[in-house]
Amino acid sequence: MLAARVLADYFATVAIVDTDMLPSQPQSRKGVPQSVQPHVLFAKGYRILEALFPGIGAELSTAGALSIDWLREFHHFTYGNWSANTTSASEIISCTCSRPLLEWAIRRRILEIPNIEIIAKHRATGLVRDSHGDRVTGIRLRPVSEVTESELVATLIVDASGRRSQAPQWLESAGFTPPDETVVNPFLGYATRRYRAPVGFDADWKIMLISQSPPENTRLGYLARIEGGEWIATLGGYSKDFPPLDDEGFLAFARSLPSQRFYEAIASAEPVSPTYAHRATANRLYHYEKIRLPQGFVALGDAVCALCPIYGQGMTVSAMGAIALRDWIKQGYGSHVNALDLDTSDFQKRLAKQNSLAWTIATTQDLGFPKTEQHPTNNSNKSSSGKLGKFMRWYNRQLMKGTSSRPELHALVLEVGQMLKSPLSFYHPKIVWQVLTVISD
Known part of the structure; x- marks a missing residue:
């Protein structure tokens, strides 16, 4: 839905294809089986949501969502102690609510945008390529209760179908090169x-x-x-x-x-x-950035980078992906978009760079468990299980221990975790000194 929102500013018509008949009230649905599990929108994601839909935070609150000041109202127990929370207000704010309520609030706003349509109870089954063979011109589509397929013509296809994405198989079936895959399963x-x-x-x-x-x-x-x-x-x-x-x-x-x-x-x-x-919790990364994509097709969100849910990054990383999509179009092509000229491979390279920090945070932690499996083992992520990964886990462990006694370290960990600051902030000389002091304490 966030991808559709940003594309609506540049294209005459945007269609969202969904297998469900979308509910008019906040409720779980078959197409999102994980919706009964906890979901959290970090401060970065919440700010993106407010920027795309001004006032949506107030609407969520009216519907029952609770505002949360993470520095005061998030209590974290790690390495034997609770975090050193503050009593004063901070700017690390988002909301806590169920996934169905958040979806419902966004969908209400989406339905108010005249050039966005939702094609409900339909399933995308493959890609359509042009006669020249170098671009995608649409998708194959069928109603969920029927076997007859049709074609939906489009100048840009965005795969935002999540962990269950079939795009690699679709690309291969259409004669294009599918992306390689990295999996870290804890x-x-x-x-x-x-x-x-x-x-x-x-x-x-x-x-x-x-x-x-x-x-x-x-x-x-x-x-x-x-x-x-x-x-x-x-x-x-x-x-x-x-x-x-x-x-x-x-x-x-x-x-x-x-x-x-x-x-x-x-x-x-x-x-x-x-x-x-x-139990669908493995970290999985499709390397779209390493292949030459056909024109007219991009992928984002969990369809590209699915992270172990415990770190709470998924919805915020997906929201950042929608902004990356907007910026790619805006910076490269301005307000006059000719989708035939869009360099989709360039977008996937930008997205991969943006996703890399969240991927590193999740997989470095998960590789600390001896039974975690990594495939393939001979790729760039191997460093996470080698000397560098071991050092990072040791350093991060000491840093986390310091959050129980030093509010400034707790605040920094939250700012990085909420994607408001880069993880490189952990290695500023001032922070390194505090972490080493924690060790001597």
Whole structure:
């Protein structure tokens, strides 16, 4: 939807193809099976959302979303201690709500844009190439309940279909070169359940995270307040240490976390949903930047760079991808766009550069678990499991330990994690000195 929003400024008509009949109210749907799992929009993503849809934050709040000041209201337990939160307001602001509510709010705005149409209950099944063979001119399309296909002609196709993208197979079937793939799989499994907050509940957190810590501690707990007075509670386990789905097993897993705050919170709350499992969590990167793409086709979001969900980067990285798409068109072609001249390979190179830091953060951490699998093992990501990766994990571990006693380190980690600052900020001499002082302490 964000890709459609930016393209609407440059093209006469933008069509969104979706397999579902999109609901008029915030609710889960078949086409987004992971929507019952927790989703978070970082401050960077929230700012992008406000820039594309001015006032949408207020609309989300009216619908029940909660504003969160991450420096005050995000409580993080890692390496044996809770983060050093501040009591004063900060500018690291976004909102906490369910994925269906966020989708609904964006979709309402999308439907107000006259040159965007949604083609619901249709499935894209392949690409159409021109007679010269060097560009894509549309997609093959069929209703989800039928077998008869048609063609949808377009000057630019954007694959924003997420982890289930079939674009590499489509490219190969159309006679183009498909991208190579890198996968880093830490074998993380989730179990998620909703709870209703106890009567009279009052706490100074809106999101609580008890982190995993490689290589030994494979377990984590994530608890977020969302709309309707509910909490979304997720337990996770790396290296196939999956949390149980039954009531007793779920609570026992929560009790096993290194802090009891998560368990104590849900033990006093009322369950209001079944427990849902989710295990599609591998980091996967398609290297579109290394192939010569046909004209008329680009890919972004999870269809290119799907990150392990525990780091919460996915929606923000996708939002940044939509802005990269806008800037690529605007900077290269101005307001008079001739889509026949768009250098799609240039866009994928720009996107790959933008995605690289988020990919490094996720995979460096995940490779700290001995049972994590990487394929292929002889690529540039191999350094994450070598000496450089080991050093980065050691340094980051010391940095994270410092967040429990030094608010300035906690603030920096949040700014980098929320994608407001580059991870290179961690290696500023002033920060290195503080980290080394943490070691001596």
